[in-house]
Amino acid sequence: MNSELRIRTPEGITFAYQLAGPVARCMAWGVDLLAIIALGQGVSTLFAVFGLVSPDFATALSMIAYFVVSIGYGVFTEWAWRGQTVGKRIMRLRVMDAQGLRLQFHQILMRNLLRFADLLPGCYLVGGVAMLLSRRAQRLGDLAANTVVVHIPKHAEPDLDQLLAGKFNSLRQFPHLEARLRQRATPEETRLALQSLVRRDDLEPAARVRLFADLAEHFKTLTAFPAEAVEAMPDEQYIRNVVDILFRPRGAVEGKARTAIQGEVVAS
């Protein structure tokens, strides 16, 4: 089972989706099961009103409604929300065409109806085994409908100003090294450094020291700044300065500084 679905377009561009694992999908299914039960009960209660006119008609309607909800819930929600059910929304998952193309209605219908084979002999055993063995984490229904379930990561823009503001960055005294660092750091390394800073307060003190020491050591191998610039600088501060360089272009910092000075002049 791969963790990524990589799609290469004829234009030579490659993009990747993170495939959803069995645990996340199982949890989404649990939520959906609860939603189906709640919805089924709700609709049955609603139709019970017809019991005042004809108990037979009310029972029949409830029975059909429950059947339609249990079979149609996944089909309807995935079609209306472009590949998502309530459970998938909560777990940030989405059904997609395995080739990255537009998801078609028949694909949604098939993956939901063919669920009966995945359920065999009980508790999604066949589907679970199929997912573990499949290259793209597909259960049998996904395989037949040519769909995959991907994880949609949350891309919240961090508040960089709050994270980095008010610190003198001694590394910025060396513009050529600053440029070299930007050139050499990969997007993954950059993200790792940023996330370490964002989550620093969640870490155990010992782990925090170790993490920033490792990161600082790594970034120093990418670009070596002169000793006077990094002298007596704690590892965490070094990473702060690195992230500042990587995320805030020189122009933006200078512009901000100019604005601040102008503001001071006007205020005085």
Place this chain on the structure above:
Amino acid sequence: MIIDLPRFIATERPSWTELEKTLDRLQAEPGRALTLDEAKRFHFLYQKVSADLGRIATFASEPELRLYLEALTARAYGEIHETRERGRRFRPARWFFTEFPRVFRKHAGAFWVSTIITFVGVLFGALAVTLDDEAKEAVLPPMFANHLGDPAKRVAMEEKATKDRAAGQHSTFASQLMTNNIGVSIKALAFGLTFGILTIVLLFYNGVILGLVAIDYILAGQTVFLLGWLLPHGAIEIPAILIAGQGGLMIGQALIGYGDRAPLADRLRALGPDLATLIGGVAVMLVWAGFVESFLSQYHEPVIPYAVKIAFGCVELAVLIWFLGSGRAKDDAPAAAEVRA
């Protein structure tokens, strides 16, 4: 590659926004077709954003921007490279009266296999009950418990009934039949994923039950009652289950891939729309059969003469055969035209 990021964003952002708006519009209106100029512009924007993504991909300091452009490229890729028919407005009448029979005929071979398997099951059931008196008790599921006794006694009891025993329960009974039969049909289709094996088992078992009950009534001299009871709903219900089995066998055939060199994913992908059409048509047929079974099949002589019920069943069967088979000439026409060309 080092680029002047602020300038790059300022220059390119209008194109990204325009592409995003076009994509939103296309997703909001799936039936909308782009004009030639719009399509050209769309293609241009897609290539432009792809190129921008290529440029930004190596720029370390903007992972968020890269992810945004990746998402935009992925969405546009799905639209640009989608060669399947764009989802047209769903027209239920056209789908049921034209599309469903056409798909059925297209895969008629699987239907005949499904019929043969069921027929073998019928023969097996008939033989079993003829040779072994205990076969009925051993094979019939609990829901058929009312057929365990002597058929002649059941017929006599049904015909003597003075009051409508199903009164006040017709709708509930009909909905029970519909949901149960549609559930069985979906299973017959889904079990195709076991290389068709469980679909075959299900069809065979259905055939065994049918053969067992039918021969029991025939041997008891109750053939007319049997036809009057079974034909009105069975004329639609049995073919519907066979069509669901046809779908399951189609999946099994695609999985095995005998005689087809296309990759597995392509074989299954090609089947998708046809399977959706077949199972949808089956559901409609079973809703009809459920109503007939609940409101007509349960009444016997003297309430409704057997001749009327049998005639009704025969008419249904004839209409179904005409409905499913009458468009054959239209199916052949394009092929013939291609041969002439």
